Amino acid sequence: DVKVTQSSRYLVKRTGEKVFLECVQDMDHENMFWYRQDPGLGLRLIYFSYDVKMKEKGDIPEGYSVSREKKERFSLILESASTNQTSMYLCASSSGTSGRGQDTQYFGPGTRLTVL
Amino acid sequence: AQKVTQAQTEISVVEKEDVTLDCVYETRDTTYYLFWYKQPPSGELVFLIRRNSFDEQNEISGRYSWNFQKSTSSFNFTITASQVVDSAVYFCALSGPATDSWGKLQFGAGTQVVVTP
Numbered sequence: 001d002v003k004v005t006q007s008s009r010y011l012v013k014r015t016g017e018k019v020f021l022e023c024v025q026d027m028d029h030e031n032m033f034w035y036r037q038d039p040g041l042g043l044r045l046i047y048f049s050y051d052v053k054m055k056e057k058g059d060i061p062e063g064y065s066v067s068r069e070k071k072e073r074f075s076l077i078l079e080s081a082s083t084n085q086t087s088m089y090l091c092a093s094s095s096g097t098s099g100r101g102q103d104t105q106y107f108g109p110g111t112r113l114t115v116l
Numbered sequence: 117a118q119k120v121t122q123a124q125t126e127i128s129v130v131e132k133e134d135v136t137l138d139c140v141y142e143t144r145d146t147t148y149y150l151f152w153y154k155q156p157p158s159g160e161l162v163f164l165i166r167r168n169s170f171d172e173q174n175e176i177s178g179r180y181s182w183n184f185q186k187s188t189s190s191f192n193f194t195i196t197a198s199q200v201v202d203s204a205v206y207f208c209a210l211s212g213p214a215t216d217s218w219g220k221l222q223f224g225a226g227t228q229v230v231v232t233p
Contacts, residue, residue: 009159031219040125042207042223058220090161094219102149102168102211103219107161 003027004108006091012114019078021111023091030096032074033105034058034066037088049074050096081115088112118143120210122224129198129231137193137227139208145169149211150184150191151221156204167191198231205229 007022025032031050035043035058045058047066055066063085067075074093078085089111094103119142129135141150152164165175167184175182179196195202205226212220 033220035223040225042120042122042225043221044223045220048220088159092161096219102166104151104163104166105219105221106163107153110159112159 004091004093004106006089006108006111008111009109010112010114012116013078013081014116015082017078017081017115019081019113019115021076021078021089021091021113023074023076023093023108024072025074025093025106026072027093027095027106028071029093029106030071031094031103031105032068033092033094034064034074034076035090035092036060037090037110043090046076081113083115086113086115118210118212118222120208120222120224122208122227124227125225126228126230129229131199131231131233132197135195135198135202135229135231137195137206137208137229139191139193139224141189141191141208141210143189143210151209151211152182152191152193153207153209154204155207155226161207164193195229198229200231200233203229203231 003026005024033048034046037043044060049055049068065077091108092105094105121140148169150167153161155161181194183192205228207226208224209221
């Protein structure tokens with residue numbers, strides 16, 4: 001079974017803090033994704049990575065950055081957390097071998113971040 | 117542009133009733149993939165099904181069934197004889213446009229299903 005883990009289930013930070021959210025997958029997947037989930041808006045893609053050290057912006061990258069130094073690990077960084085970044089953050093991975101659109105994304109349990 | 121619409125925000129049913137979740141999508145591609153995910157209260161999205169645009173056969177898996185109709189751009193999901201454990205948020209998703217090589221997904225807003233005993 002695919003296993004995607006996220007470093008924290010719940011996180012509370014102060015405005016202006018630098019926040020790191022970690023995601024690890026154990027299936028040697030090429031692609032990894034970071035989403036945020038807000039009520040009524042579904043999941044919105046923040047960033048994704050298709051290889052080590054390679055990244056692409058998603059639909060809402062402002063205020064975020066990412067790092068992928070190893071294939072299994074994909075980090076989301078909030079350089080200076082703000083209250084409007086309070087949300088549920090979900091990480092996903094997919095194999096990247098089947099070609100465009102076919103690969104199923106597998107999700108981690110999510111991190112509920114509150115910025116005070 | 118890719119778009120997925122789940123018009124039902126919340127559906128409440130009593131156990132053993134059937135419930136149908138609507139999903140309407142927009143795409144200009146001829147080849148695309150559709151997905152359904154379930155998000156129970158624990159938070160993790162669980163993959164349920166993937167369907168490609170060339171396969172319009174309906175699918176049944178236990179109490180779950182899916183009705184894909186290309187003519188109406190719909191991919192609806194029915195839970196038969198609902199149970200309390202079916203209470204969750206259900207998301208429909210569409211694969212990215214032809215220019216996307218990375219398998220990005222466009223998600224709908226989700227439908228909350230509440231099953232009461």
